[in-house]
Amino acid sequence: MIHYTSICYWLFALITSPLLVGVINRTKAIAAGRNGQPLLQLYYDIAKLLRKDALYSRTTTWVFRTAPVIVLACPALALLFIPWGGAPATLTFTGDLVPAIYLLGTARFFTILAALDTGSAFEGMGASREAFFAALTEPILFMVLATLVRLTGALSFTTLYVSISPNLWVTAGEVLILETVTLFVVLLTENSRIPIDDPTTHLELTMIHEVMVLDHSGVDFAYILYGSAVKMWLFSALLAGLIVPVRTANVWLNGVAFLGGMFCVAVMVGVVESVMARLRLNRVPQMLVGAAAIAAMSIFLTLK
Amino acid sequence: MMDLILVLLALTGFVFLGSSRLQFGIRTLALQGILLGLIPLVSGSDTHMLRAVVVACVSIGIKGWVFPHFLTRAMRKAKVWREDNPFVGFNTSMLIGIVCLGIAFWVASHLPMFGNQQSLLTVVVSFLISSWGCLSSSAGAKR
Numbered sequence: 001m002i003h004y005t006s007i008c009y010w011l012f013a014l015i016t017s018p019l020l021v022g023v024i025n026r027t028k029a030i031a032a033g034r035n036g037q038p039l040l041q042l043y044y045d046i047a048k049l050l051r052k053d054a055l056y057s058r059t060t061t062w063v064f065r066t067a068p069v070i071v072l073a074c075p076a077l078a079l080l081f082i083p084w085g086g087a088p089a090t091l092t093f094t095g096d097l098v099p100a101i102y103l104l105g106t107a108r109f110f111t112i113l114a115a116l117d118t119g120s121a122f123e124g125m126g127a128s129r130e131a132f133f134a135a136l137t138e139p140i141l142f143m144v145l146a147t148l149v150r151l152t153g154a155l156s157f158t159t160l161y162v163s164i165s166p167n168l169w170v171t172a173g174e175v176l177i178l179e180t181v182t183l184f185v186v187l188l189t190e191n192s193r194i195p196i197d198d199p200t201t202h203l204e205l206t207m208i209h210e211v212m213v214l215d216h217s218g219v220d221f222a223y224i225l226y227g228s229a230v231k232m233w234l235f236s237a238l239l240a241g242l243i244v245p246v247r248t249a250n251v252w253l254n255g256v257a258f259l260g261g262m263f264c265v266a267v268m269v270g271v272v273e274s275v276m277a278r279l280r281l282n283r284v285p286q287m288l289v290g291a292a293a294i295a296a297m298s299i300f301l302t303l304k
Numbered sequence: 305m306m307d308l309i310l311v312l313l314a315l316t317g318f319v320f321l322g323s324s325r326l327q328f329g330i331r332t333l334a335l336q337g338i339l340l341g342l343i344p345l346v347s348g349s350d351t352h353m354l355r356a357v358v359v360a361c362v363s364i365g366i367k368g369w370v371f372p373h374f375l376t377r378a379m380r381k382a383k384v385w386r387e388d389n390p391f392v393g394f395n396t397s398m399l400i401g402i403v404c405l406g407i408a409f410w411v412a413s414h415l416p417m418f419g420n421q422q423s424l425l426t427v428v429v430s431f432l433i434s435s436w437g438c439l440s441s442s443a444g445a446k447r
Contacts, residue, residue: 174311286322289398293318296402297311300409304424 001092009084014076017233018042018226020266024193027270042229049222057215059119067114068220072227074107075234082237083158085254086247092158097145100157101138104190104234107227108134115212126211129281133196133208136288137189143295144182148242150302151175161241169245178298180243184268185291187235191228194273196284236265305346310429313339314405317436321397325386330375336433337367397439404435 022039029036038044056065080091081100089096112131115123149155151172152163169176189196192209201207213224240261246254279287316336323329341364344356379385392400405428412427 174308178311286394286398289395289402290318290322293398293402293405294315296405297314297318300405300428301311301425303409304413304428 003088003090003092006084006088006090009087010080010090013079013082013084013233013237014230017229018046020233020236020262021229023263023266024270024273027267028274031271031274042225046222046226049217049225050219052218054216054218054220057118060114060117060215063110064114064117064215065220067110067117068216068223068227070110071107072223072230074103074110075227075230078103079230079234079237081157082234083161083241084237085241085244085251085258086162087251087254088158088162089156092156094155096156096158097149097160101141101145104231105134105138107231111209111212111224114216118215120215122207122211123214126208129208130212133189133284133288136285136292137186140182140288140292140295141186141190143292143299144179144186147175147179147295147299147302150299162247164242164245165247166245172302175298175301176242178294178301180239182291182295182298183235183239183242185287187232187239187265188269188272189288190235191232193269195276195279195287198278201278233262236262239265306343307425309339309342309346310425313429314432317432318398318401320440321401321436322394324390324394326379326384327376330372330379333375334368334372337371338364340367392439400439401432401436404432404439408432408435 019039019042021042022037025041026036026039054065078100081089081096083089083092108130112127115127115130145160148160148164151168152160154160154163164176188194192199197208197210199210201210209228213221216224237258240258243264244257244261246257248254313336316332316339320329320332320336323332341360344359344363390397408428408431411431412424415427417424417427
């Protein structure tokens, strides 16, 4: 089912998603006692890159040229399935959870293919790490969603998030706390944030996501940066919808509460990045297995 | 409240399985002891409150302070600070922990139980802590 009234929410999310990255960077700057970059820095970066031409290596093929478009299009399409506060998502149907997640998987698949297409050893290394961590993260995300489906009985994002109410927090608070923690770890992993990956690092040996996009430039790199921001918005929206269960008849109140939740998530990411160092690569799977343990625990708790 | 304590108990078990530093492991066990000590307070009836408080205090004192103190002393005497090459890796330990969790829920749901629904989670966590204890001991014994 298509909700035409929700298209404005989708457009709003597309427009403001780079701002979310700005809030994270500003939080980190405040925590470090710096002025930091402007809140709209990512907009400036994207605008600057859009004015530049892309350079292509002779070793690359059409895969390398297509990947940035897919990396932007897939999260933008997946965002159509994500509801906004109490409002329905633009596109909703039974089982829309699966295509939404696999759209993100498709974006990752093409990022990895493009990295391998360059023939660079460093990009291959980053692609290998990304695929490994994604293989651990995706089941965790499905376990989180399975638990929410089990709790609410809903099979689409819209009905699922409408069912998450303050009452549910009272009756199944411990499960929802576990879900929140797990979803936050998934958010950090999927968006390559500290402690999993460092988005600001430029040391090839330690990079995961950034090393895969080293060879992209100009318009293509702008698409990738924008796609990452949209993906960040998507995961933050999933988390905000869980921790701020304001579902009233007043759409403005719901919207403000939802945006407040998004702001809190961005600040939380910024705080985590300020107080934690990046984990050693061999510790990352351990953290993800830990998150899987918490997700398993929450799913079993719903079965009792 | 009871459910929350039981969930925290299970989580501390997972933290213990994934920790390589012995001091951190001992502290986790101390926290687990304190949580176990709180159970009589939240599950006891008002008529036996004094008895529950005494049991809780003794339990917290022994498991939360005495045992960790002895373990820390033993660790310092042996001059061992961390498990560098565990027989069962940390990731494998946690994966086995998840399997144990599944088995615990399966076993608990098939056991005849008295009382209310809360007793299921109690059985699950009891089974989990026992199985994780066996897992940690066997991994240590093989080294």
